[in-house]
Amino acid sequence: MAFPHRLDAPELPDFSMLKRLARDQLIYLLEQLPGKKDLFIEADLMSPLDRIANVSILKQHEVDKLYKVENKPVLSSNEQLCFLVRPRIKNMRYIASLVNADKVAGRTRKYKVIFSPQKFYACEMVLEEEGIYGDVSCDEWAFSLLPLDVDLLSMELPEFFRDYFLEGDQRWINTVAQALHLLSTLYGPFPNCYGIGRCAKMAYELWRKLEEEEDGETKGRRPEIGHIFLLDRDVDFVTALCSQVVYEGLVDDTFRIKCGSVDFGPEVTSSDKSLKVLLNAEDKVFHEIRNEHFSNVFGFLSQKARNLQAQYDRRRGMDIKQMKNFVSQELKGLKQEHRLLSLHIGACESIMKKKTKQDFQELIKTEHALLEGFNIRESTSYIEEHIDRQVSPIESLRLMCLLSITENGLIPKDYRSLKTQYLQSYGPEHLLTFSNLRRAGLLTEQGPGDTLTAVESKVSKLVTDKAAGKITDAFSSLAKRSNFRAISKKLNLIPRVDGEYDLKVPRDMAYVFSGAYVPLSCRIIEQVLERRSWQGLDEVVRLLNCGDFAFTDMTKEDKASSESLRLILVVFLGGCTFSEISALRFLGREKGYRFIFLTTAVTNSARLMEAMSEVKA
């Protein structure tokens, strides 16, 4: 059962324009270095680049050989080298070593560095310190928005999460503002803006500044998208930490969807090769099951298989003419569908196998217990056992974080013992991981913190906004209270279940977590959209520690059509999960909205945990 969109659902804007823009700009940059050249591409940029310009396009613009930026000696003999990299110091050092090696060997070549999505002064500094600033030319490829799907734009900046939420590095916020600015120049101004979170507010203000500076360009344009909602990931860590059970999320958790496509290994393709598959709305089979709870998927697929068989069977009893028609027109489609179907069935099998092995049911049960807040002791010992058995370092960490956030921090005894156990199981370097998690507020200790927050709130009442921000900063590492339980109660995140929750006919967004929990982020968005403001949500905002960072901005102009007013752009700063996307798609169908997602990167619990983990190099 796929949910058909309501007939009056608004049309999505055409985001393929973004791809064309990025491609044209890249070609322009490549042509700036006329003649044959070798292109060095950073690994992280390969998949996004592939979605923009394939190898033949690159060849057309005289790219000779392609290399991956990695710490290996370079064998290129070309006279011109072009580097396509993210603005990272590591990359600068790599380029510097290459250029300096050439200098030692007495070679002169032309070097061009293309930074994507933008160049940072720190990078140029490093080039200067390494003594090669004069030898390379620098350019920017302002490619910051990759349309992964008709309703999903990704900035492909997974490091945003760690940089901002852990290191407090705000450099990407400007990039976000630029991206929003680009969207508003292409698709008209956004009449209604909402946001929550410190980063959201900063990005919003920067964006506004950009708009003011280039006044007049967007003025008078009809808005195509009626609302924009900016949300920091740290407003809702809980949802991102939960195991995903809708199909697309599960595929992501199991196989890792990378840049909109997934590598299905031999166990899925039932051949000896692995296969790269693009997962988006164009895959008809996937499109129908992506938002489904996993328990429905298998049934759906087998029904589909039967239908397909029936269609194949029609050819019996056809005369020659009909047969010809069938072969020329339908067969190809059927075969394609067949291929996809077998792939997804394979994927399902593989998921089932993996999940049952690890006692998936137990895990989900524990998660639900944590979300609902009962049997805490049992859950704690489950986690302990999980660690003791070395099931998976990332999973263990995730459960610990989930416990910490839902319980407002671990009680000191558990905090210490779980950490000790974890260090014994997975190595001492995770001492740093714990320090990171504490700083990000993901894994904390209960304790005298209560008094601290009281002091904090008193102090912030006394001083100005800016100073309050600083103070909050100072306190945040000490006591970032999650208040999840209270928020959950206020927003009714745990649905009262009378009888079985029918996952086939979802009642609410909780279906993405088997009916046990409505994603907090999505609930906030739903509530604000309903009220068209934060009015009446003061208590929630306060509990989210976002007192100063929830904002609404409506323009009086009433140029927006009713159609556009039902289009909502949701911006996740720090990443969003497929479960959240599915939940909002569901909400959209219920209320006649269409959601468009813009995220710094698609994320899931494993990616979040990995971003926080320290691993030995």
Place this chain on the structure above:
Amino acid sequence: MDCYTANWNPLGDSAFYRKYELYSMDWDLKEELRDCLVAAAPYGGPIALLRNPWRKEKAASVRPVLDIYSASGMPLASLLWKSGPVVSLGWSAEEELLCVQEDGAVLVYGLHGDFRRHFSMGNEVLQNRVLDARVFHTEFGSGVAILTGAHRFTLSANVGDLKLRRMPEVPGLQSAPSCWTVLCQDRVAHILLAVGPDLYLLDHAACSAVTLPGLAPGVSSFLQMAVSFTYRHLALFTDTGYIWMGTASLKEKLCEFNCNIRAAPKQMVWCSRPRSKERAVVVAWERRLMVVGDASESIQFVLDEDSYLVPELDGVRIFSRSTHEFLHEVPAASEEIFKIASMAPGALLLEAQKEYEKESQKADEYLREIQELGQLTQAVQQCIEAAGHEHQPDMQKSLLRAASFGKCFLDRFPPDSFVHMCQDLRVLNAVRDYHIGIPLTYSQKYRYKQLTIQVLLDRLVLRRLYPLAIQICEYLRLPEVQGVSRILAHWACYKVQQKDVSDEDVARAINQKLGDTPGVSYSDIAARAYGCGRTELAIKLLEYEPRSGEQVPLLLKMKRSKLALSKAIESGDTDLVFTVLLHLKNELNRGDFFMTLRNQPMALSLYRQFCKHQELETLKDLYNQDDNHQELGSFHIRASYAAEERIEGRVAALQTAADAFYKAKNEFAAKATEDQMRLLRLQRRLEDELGGQFLDLSLHDTVTTLILGGHNKRAEQLARDFRIPDKRLWWLKLTALADLEDWEELEKFSKSKKSPIGYLPFVEICIKQHNKYEAKKYASRVGPEQKVKALLLVGDVAQAADVAIEHRNEAELSLVLSHCTGATDGATADKIQRARAQAQKK
């Protein structure tokens, strides 16, 4: 009407020339013009006079005075000349006064006598002196050419981008040329000079002798030469009183004239209008002015006073002590309309309109006449065009009225030309006003139009006529950014130079006027203020700058780095913050730098990120400075596995880390670190004694490895030493032994004491290793809660069913039921169903 053509003078058959007064000059000249160095800028520009004492043998003690006037004679500036003797004056296209000194130095002054800059025409000139100099204009800018005492020429084609070109020597040149001029062809400036009867053309490579085609014989010397405004035509005056006129390429003669005056003229300039076929040259002697062209007769005027000619694009301006006149060829449209007894459509239309005003029916007759010929459109166009060429507003109005009247009888006459003419004239009349004194003609304005209205506005701004400029912008409805805001910004830049007004007042005045006008850059104004040495004012002005990004560079320049840092942070642009940081790093000593960072968390984290990759030692210092022991500990932990290789070094790093953690009161981390030190040392010993790989394994893995290697004793010892909890040890041993498939040892282990993890894991792991036999051994020992599960795992469905029934547990029953497969377990399934039914009955 008749009197209108009174000042028209015919030259030949086809052209008329007229001279009319622009202004009666208001200046109070003490000197005769002939005693001064004079320079007047083209396009109705200002006039500079320098009383020249060097030519006369006056006492050197009297300092000369440099006066600058508008074209209407309004004084703009007056200053005492304190520099060396001046050879020549000239105005650049930007209305800057270039004063060429004898020693080759060129001093540049602004319109208001403000000194701008100076440059030199080369060292060679220092000894040889400058004999003569010219300022000339090309489409690329204004150039200067000089003739030195050694009879060599040097020129620079653009004083804005100074590149000196020394011209080649003229062979055998012993004395100064009798006359010379700069020609400009194909973007290259040449010099044409006359020595006796010979002419030489100098370009940058060579000197070539040239001859004039069709030159009358008997010439022994050339006295004057003149190049037209557009460098297309050239005229030469010979000692025989003969004038040759031809193209500047010297390829073609246009006409010649013999005026029979052998005295050298004071000035000779071209007088022609763009797109006109007529060529004429105006020659001036002391008291006589002559217009000569392609006609046997010339037009002669008597000069009452000393006069000076200024060539313009479409005529010649002539100013003297008392008047300022304009002499030009009567444009075709005017000629058509005003020529006596003209029957041109425009003339008729003008007549018709006049009759109409008199309420005479003749108006209709005239109109009909034009319409019958189908020339009404043409008539309207003629009137509009002629209006443009009129100087008097009254005449402009009557012509425009006629055009407007004619328009009424036309369908679909495009209104643009009429509207634009009205606008243009309005602007022209405004700037021609006596107080403004820019006597631009319509043709010149038309040329300006190509250079955009901006140039005209710039000239007004240069004259500090801000209100008029703004009125023009508003009148022409220019976009704010190009118009009003630009002018306001200029005004503000001027305002900050008023040193007698206090900083507060200036800043407030500027802000009041400018407000939030789009396109105004407060930072530019502040930069100007800083340029004038008013740092405080600059900072005040920067406060009004809405874009923090724009404030930062200037603040840095003014050495207000800390303020710059907070502004950069406000801007949210991390690059900007970083720029300031590096600036600060170089400017401050390390301690102060760190202190500054400490108060700016955003900058601090940014710098930390940078250090993490680039300057690890600095990072450590940063943590030290802040007494951030926690981070310092983490830093050393990272070092213990990333930077150090030797085991001693690693342990030492850990020790430092542990100390730091103690200081941070993080007992847990300190203890964990100490444990790790112990473990490392132990692992090293294990490697030495047992071989194999132990270093860097976690505690758990170390113990596992020991068990797998059969070192059970050591494993036990280790577990005790590190206080591994029982549960973990059991899990660990269980997994390791199962991996070894050492079932005997496993059984022994299971019986060593009561399992803290129960016996289900034993069952599970045996099944995992596909050993059902062993699994069954443990299934019986599994506690009651998990018994069903265990039995199902070993495949004993029937017994599982029994247990479940005994427990009367619905969940367990369904679990067993789901394991019942087809035929084999049919009986069991029935049993369960029965039990269920029974349970429900109760």
